[in-house]
Amino acid sequence: MRILIVEDEKRLAETLADIITENNDIADVANDGEAGFDQAATGIYDAIILDVMLPKMNGFEIVRRLREHDIKTPVLMLTAKTELSDKIKGLDNGADYYLTKPFETAELLACLRAILRRGEHLKAEAPVFGDIAVDVSASLLACGDRSVGLGAKELELLRLLIANKGILLSKETIFLKVWGYDSEAEINSVEVYISFLRKKLEHIGSKVKIIVVRRIGYRLEVAE
């Protein structure tokens, strides 16, 4: 599982990341609302832990915009505010669960399990583009009756490209989304994995191409 934490209190963000990593999941952290929204909008996360009071864009706004963009990633709202009206506002905006600070680790993990169970239904909706479909749980890329296995990074890269269909993604953005800020990988990994994916698309006879535009970014296209 890959979980996004949007929290401006850095110490709390680190604690949350530790809890998630100890639970054998991957945690990415965004420290302000705008960065959080941009990362969440890629659609690559299995769940989002979202603070309400954030610089640049508050949590209510983030979840509302995500739902507007048809990003259905389960959201766990986290806040110091205890007023009932805030909880209702969060849920009305499309949050799945609401947890009030301070909380116990066990309580957080229980909430995460609850929203991830809800996310399981969403995974049934396989990412599709042109003549290809991705089976995320089986890590398979299929075109008609032909399919090929995907490595973990190939799967994340393809999900990212499909989630952003029509949008040009820079090499830097792809690198940050797929490999992460703390990665020891080289940025050239992007080109290497793009070429792996191209070979696999060709292998299954798909008309989908990964186009590089003026050396500034990549996007998916269906060849005529």
Ligand code: CA
């Ligand atoms: Ca805050």
